[in-house]
Every structure is written in structure tokens, then in C-alpha cells.
Amino acid sequence: MLRRQLLVTTALATFVATGAASADDTVKVGFVMSYSGWFQPIDASTIRGAMLAIDDINAAGGVLGRQVEVVSFDNRSEPALGADGAIEVIDQGAVAVLFPSDFDFGAPGAFIAQEAGVISLSGASDPNFGVQGIGSFAYSISNAAQSQGAILAEWAYNEMGWRTAYTLLDTTIAFTNSLCGAFDRRWSELAGDDALLGSDTFRNDDPTIASQVTRINSLEQAPDVIMLCSYAPGGPSAIRQLRAEGLDQPVMTGESLDGDYWIGAVPGLSNFYVVNYGSFVGDDPNPDVNAFFARYAETYDRQPDVSYGIRGYSLFQAWARAAERAGSFDAEAVAAELDQFDNEPLAIGPTTFTPDLHIATTRAMTIMQAQDGEFSALGTYAPETVHLD
Amino acid sequence: MIAVLVDAFSVGGLYALTALGIGLIFSVMRLANFAHAEFVTVPAYALFVLSGHPVIMAIASSVLIAVMLALATERIAFRPLRGIDPATMLIASFAVSMFLQRLLVFAFDSRIKPVDPLAVLAGSVRLFGAQINLLKLTTMVTCLVLLVALTVFLKYTRFGLEMRAAAEDFTMSRLLGVRANRVIATAFVLSALLAAVVAVLFSAQTGFVHPRFGLQIVIIAFVATVIGGLGNLVGAAVGGFLVGVVSTLLQSFLPPDLRPFREAFLFFIVILVLLFRPQGLFPARGLKERI
Numbered sequence: 001m002l003r004r005q006l007l008v009t010t011a012l013a014t015f016v017a018t019g020a021a022s023a024d025d026t027v028k029v030g031f032v033m034s035y036s037g038w039f040q041p042i043d044a045s046t047i048r049g050a051m052l053a054i055d056d057i058n059a060a061g062g063v064l065g066r067q068v069e070v071v072s073f074d075n076r077s078e079p080a081l082g083a084d085g086a087i088e089v090i091d092q093g094a095v096a097v098l099f100p101s102d103f104d105f106g107a108p109g110a111f112i113a114q115e116a117g118v119i120s121l122s123g124a125s126d127p128n129f130g131v132q133g134i135g136s137f138a139y140s141i142s143n144a145a146q147s148q149g150a151i152l153a154e155w156a157y158n159e160m161g162w163r164t165a166y167t168l169l170d171t172t173i174a175f176t177n178s179l180c181g182a183f184d185r186r187w188s189e190l191a192g193d194d195a196l197l198g199s200d201t202f203r204n205d206d207p208t209i210a211s212q213v214t215r216i217n218s219l220e221q222a223p224d225v226i227m228l229c230s231y232a233p234g235g236p237s238a239i240r241q242l243r244a245e246g247l248d249q250p251v252m253t254g255e256s257l258d259g260d261y262w263i264g265a266v267p268g269l270s271n272f273y274v275v276n277y278g279s280f281v282g283d284d285p286n287p288d289v290n291a292f293f294a295r296y297a298e299t300y301d302r303q304p305d306v307s308y309g310i311r312g313y314s315l316f317q318a319w320a321r322a323a324e325r326a327g328s329f330d331a332e333a334v335a336a337e338l339d340q341f342d343n344e345p346l347a348i349g350p351t352t353f354t355p356d357l358h359i360a361t362t363r364a365m366t367i368m369q370a371q372d373g374e375f376s377a378l379g380t381y382a383p384e385t386v387h388l389d
Numbered sequence: 390m391i392a393v394l395v396d397a398f399s400v401g402g403l404y405a406l407t408a409l410g411i412g413l414i415f416s417v418m419r420l421a422n423f424a425h426a427e428f429v430t431v432p433a434y435a436l437f438v439l440s441g442h443p444v445i446m447a448i449a450s451s452v453l454i455a456v457m458l459a460l461a462t463e464r465i466a467f468r469p470l471r472g473i474d475p476a477t478m479l480i481a482s483f484a485v486s487m488f489l490q491r492l493l494v495f496a497f498d499s500r501i502k503p504v505d506p507l508a509v510l511a512g513s514v515r516l517f518g519a520q521i522n523l524l525k526l527t528t529m530v531t532c533l534v535l536l537v538a539l540t541v542f543l544k545y546t547r548f549g550l551e552m553r554a555a556a557e558d559f560t561m562s563r564l565l566g567v568r569a570n571r572v573i574a575t576a577f578v579l580s581a582l583l584a585a586v587v588a589v590l591f592s593a594q595t596g597f598v599h600p601r602f603g604l605q606i607v608i609i610a611f612v613a614t615v616i617g618g619l620g621n622l623v624g625a626a627v628g629g630f631l632v633g634v635v636s637t638l639l640q641s642f643l644p645p646d647l648r649p650f651r652e653a654f655l656f657f658i659v660i661l662v663l664l665f666r667p668q669g670l671f672p673a674r675g676l677k678e679r680i
Contacts, residue, residue, distance in 0.1 A: 207605055214392045264503025264597070265503045266596060
């Protein structure tokens with residue numbers, strides 16, 4: 001009798017031990033991203049970058065000795081489905097979840113993750129994807145839109161010597177509103193209140209911006225530079241219409257028009273400047289960035305056409321480091337370590353988080369130009385003054 | 390001022406052609422064809438696929454593809470539903486629209502694809518003391534020519550007569566020897582021709598095509614057909630033209646703080662029009678008895 005009991009106990013103990021061991025082998029992270037639908041091309045390179053990071057992490061022995069396993073959910077480019085996705089991947093055991101690189105797309109899932117005590121990661125360029133909006137477990141790897149607006153204003157004024165500007169704002173999404181708002185404010189500080197010759201608005205799906213273009217053309221003084229806050233497809237259409245009406249001034253914009261995939265819409269585009277996370281054509285001042293995009297091209301057998309991949313990579317690089325330091329996957333502990341990041345060297349550049357701010361504001365970004373339809377890097381620039389309010 | 394008028398008329402012209410395309414089909418079979426958006430998008434994709442080939446060939450093929458697409462949707466999706474209540478047909482047209490849109494995403498992904506069918510019109514000319522963009526001028530002239538041509542077709546040809554008769558009273562015209570299949574097919578062909586022209590002119594202006602390309606213009610054109618009077622072709626053309634002109638003028642003359650709310654003003658005007666003329670500016674004669 002005793003012997004039989006012993007046998008059962010041993011068997012049970014063995015069973016529990018093996019069960020625990022296999023759970024100990026891996027740790028799950030969720031990708032609740034747009035794998036299909038119109039947002040898919042925007043998320044695709046972030047996903048590819050994140051997978052590169054996870055491959056690297058696993059090759060180096062995993063996080064806390066556990067291999068990272070991805071559970072994915074397709075939100076089909078419907079922001080609301082992000083909430084379902086968050087519930088699903090968290091049910092499957094995800095301890096950190098990657099959400100789309102846009103506040104509106106990422107927020108529904110991130111709120112769920114926050115409530116469930118799970119880390120949310122995103123490339124949303126909005127400080128609200130963090131303590132202010134979602135909560136203490138949400139982190140964005142991007143430079144805030146306000147930071148990008150400041151970089152462009154300072155670069156245009158200091159480096160290029162432009163003195164008058166005109167802003168053309170696509171009011172459809174939060175990012176472009178913050179970008180142009182920050183630019184206007186910083187530009188007025190630098191160049192004076194009269195240096196903004198005017199501003200106008202359009203919507204991304206406006207079939208034409210003919211009246212906006214005509215208004216710029218009838219200004220008494222032509223602006224030195226046009227600040228365009230938009231994204232594809234409305235943004236490229238706007239540039240094409242500006243150029244078609246003889247407005248050949250420099251056009252500047254933020255990360256939302258990053259990439260060369262749309263340049264066919266404006267054949268021979270020149271005098272175009274965009275701030276992004278690193279040159280994807282191989283000429284970034286930072287050799288690590290070039291190495292990253294070369295590896296991206298080799299791994300996926302396709303040339304990167306936006307800089308977003310490096311954000312996906314850096315997000316999991318950051319999470320893995322914080323979890324290692326915390327010695328735990330618990331969201332409180334990981335967040336506490338992330339909040340300690342002080343110019344932490346990540347692929348995307350030195351990154352700082354504080355308990356109050358979970359997005360980059362002072363990190364340098366790359367400014368790229370298009371001349372005769374070809375993109376090239378001009379250099380990296382950090383903002384001097386960023387107003388977040 | 391001339392520049393503003395050219396802007397307004399070229400935009401109004403595009404809306405007028407689109408509204409006419411919708412109106413043609415509505416007038417003969419009471420179908421509010423939501424898939425008209427894809428009648429515009431698909432030929433624009435044809436231009437993308439054929440870019441690199443001679444422009445004339447690309448444009449001709451895209452027109453042909455639009456016509457074939459229209460005839461195919463009529464035959465496969467709408468003919469079996471003929472005579473069923475308009476709400477069902479509207480839903481069917483939604484289904485066709487979404488199916489085609491997803492098909493385009495599947496075939497080409499959802500990123501924008503460059504097209505430049507009218508690169509020759511990149512310059513501008515001096516007219517009445519203003520620099521006028523050649524493309525806009527072409528758009529205006531093309532719209533005008535097509536409107537005149539369509540009027541001539543409807544007024545002076547046998548097909549046109551049949552279509553007008555069908556629009557007025559479909560059953561009666563059938564009793565008098567108008568063939569339903571033929572008159573409806575003609576409406577679809579004309580509608581597709583107009584859509585293809587819009588696709589060429591509109592894509593020349595934007596420089597690219599994407600799966601929701603046609604939708605942005607067709608949604609406004611729908612509003613235009615309602616203002617003009619559903620089922621009335623003159624109404625559709627005038628409504629389209631008015632919506633384009635009014636939205637351009639609002640954008641030009643509203644104070645900067647109010648410009649982001651341009652659409653609110655536009656639709657407020659639309660509501661006013663409908664309050665005072667619920668059947669639209671030009672009510673269709675054939676429609677009233679049916680309700």
C-alpha cells in the first residue's frame with residue numbers, strides 16, 4: 001500500500017516537474033497587428049523588425065533563460081479588433097504585446113493589456129501611448145510628434161537658413177495635428193511670428209487640394225519652405241498637386257510620410273525632406289543603422305522601403321533588457337526597469353524613459369532628402385527644445 | 390479669381406461625370422450602384438498595370454476593362470436581382486464593391502501604386518491673365534464635351550430614346566418594345582465609360598491608385614445625385630457640378646479657423662436643399678408614382 005502510494009506520488013511529481021519545465025522553456029509575447037487590410041503595409045516592417053529582434057534574443061539564449069515565442073492576432077486593420085486580440089493573446093499567456101504604430105490603432109488593445117497587467121509596446125508617435133493616456137505599462141519607442149516638429153523647425157532655420165514657412169495640415173489623424181502644431185510653435189519661437197506666412201488644412205481623402213494650392217500661389221511673398229503634415233495616400237497627392245502648380249519650394253514632413261514606396265506618384269521628386277528613424281538606403285551616418293537595414297534586406301529578401309523596421313527591433317530589444325534586469329516578466333518589475341532607461345543604447349538610438357514619460361523626445365532622428373526621385377540621408381539632428389503640452 | 394474658378398469647375402466636372410454614371414444606372418433600374426467606386430478604381434489599376442506601354446493603348450484598355458467589368462457585374466450580380474426591391478439591390482452593390490476592393494488588395498496589396506497617364510499635361514498655359522494648369526483645363530473641356538455628347542446621345546439616338554423612355558416608365562417602355570436587357574446593358578456601358586474617364590483624369594491628378602481610390606469621389610457623387618434628384622440625369626450632372634463648385638469655394642473663402650469644418654458646411658447646405666426640395670433640385674418624373 002505504502003509502496004503504491006509512493007509510486008503515484010513520484011509519478012505525479014515527475015508529471016508536475018516536466019510540465020513546469022516545458023512552461024519554463026518559453027515565454028510568450030503577443031503581436032496584435034494589422035496582418036491584413038489597408039494598415040498592413042505600415043505594420044509589416046515593424047513586425048519584420050520585431051521578428052529580427054526575437055531571433056537575436058533567442059539565439060543568445062532567450063530572456064531569463066527562456067526562448068521567446070510569438071502568438072499573433074490579425075486586427076484586419078480594424079482598430080476595435082485590437083481589444084479582442086489583446087484578450088486572446090493575453091489568454092494564451094503573452095507577457096508583452098506589440099500593437100500597431102498608431103495611437104488610434106494601438107489604444108483599444110493597449111487599454112486591455114494595461115488592465116490585465118501586461119506590457120504594451122508600440123511605435124505610436126503620441127505621448128498618450130504611455131503614462132498619460134494608456135497607463136504605466138504602455139511604451140512607445142518613437143520620437144513624439146512634438147519632437148519631430150521641433151527637429152524640423154530647428155533644422156530648417158539653423159541648418160538650411162530658411163526664414164519663411166507655410167504649413168499645410170492634413171487634419172485627419174492626431175499625429176499630423178501634433179506635428180504641425182509643434183512645428184508652428186517652434187518656428188514662431190525661432191523665426192518670429194511673422195515668419196509663418198500662413199497655414200491651411202485639408203483631409204487625407206480630399207480628391208483635390210486645388211484651392212489650398214491656389215491660396216499658396218496667391219501669397220504676396222512665396223514661402224521659403226512648405227511644412228506638410230500628412231500621410232499616404234493624401235500626402236503624396238498633395239505634393240504632386242503642389243509641384244504641378246509650380247510650387248517647387250522645399251517640402252518637409254514627419255515620419256508619417258517616411259519611405260520611398262510612394263515616390264512614383266511624384267516622378268522626379270526633388271527638394272523633399274523627411275525626418276525618420278534611420279536611412280533605409282544604406283547611407284545613414286550611424287553604421288549600426290546601415291548594418292540593421294542590410295540585415296533586414298538579406299533576411300527578408302526585400303529592400304526596406306521605410307525606416308519603421310528598426311522600431312520593431314528596438315521595442316523587443318528594450319523589453320528583453322528590462323526583463324533581464326528585473327529578473328522577472330512581471331509587468332510592474334519590467335516597467336520599473338524600463339523607467340530607468342537613461343540614454344539606453346538601442347538599435348534606434350539612445351533611449352530614455354521616465355516614470356512620467358514613455359516616449360522619446362530628445363533623441364536625434366535622421367533627416368533624409370529626395371532629389372531627382374532618389375532618397376539619401378543628410379544627417380542626424382536632435383531637437384533643442386520640445387514642448388509636449 | 391480665375392484660378393479659383395478653374396479649380397471649382399474642374400472639380401465640379403469630375404463630380405458631375407461620376408454623378409452621371411451613378412444616375413444613368415439608377416434611372417433605368419432604380420439601383421443605387423455603390424460599386425461605381427470600383428468602376429473607377431479598376432480602370433485606374435489597369436493604367437498602373439499598363440504603365441510603360443503607349444499611353445493611348447493603356448487608356449483604351451482601361452476603358453475596355455471598365456466596360457467589361459460593368460457588363461460582368463450587371464450580368465452576374467444585378468440581373469438575377471432585377472425587380473427585387475431597391476434596398477436589396479443596394480446591399481448587393483455594396484457586396485460587389487467590397488468584393489472587388491478586397492480582390493484589389495489581394496492582387497496588389499493596399500499600398501498606393503504610381504500612375505501617370507497624362508504626363509504630357511504637366512505644364513500650364515496663360516489664359517485671361519492667370520496661369521492655368523493644363524490638366525485642369527483638359528479636365529474641364531473633357532467634362533464639357535462628354536456632357537454634350539451624352540445629351541446628344543440621349544436626345545437624338547434610338548438607344549437614347551429607349552433609355553429616356555425606360556427611365557420614365559420601365560414597364561410601359563417594355564410594353565412598347567424596348568428590350569430591358571439591352572437598355573440596362575447600355576446604361577452600364579455608358580456608366581463604365583464615364584467612370585473610366587474619371588479614372589484617367591483623377592489618377593492623372595493624384596498620381597497614384599489604391600484600393601479605395603474610387604470611393605473618395607463616388608461618396609460625394611452620391612450626395613450630388615440625391616441633391617440633383619435621384620433618377621434625373623440633368624439633376625445628377627447639375628448636382629455633381631454644384632457640390633464640386635461649392636466645396637471648392639468653401640475651401641477658398643471660409644476663414645482659416647472654419648476650414649477644417651468645410652464638410653459640415655457643405656452637408657448643411659445639402660440638408661437645406663433637401664428640406665426645401667426633398668425630391669432634389671430636379672425631381673425625376675418617373676420616380677414619384679412608384680413610391
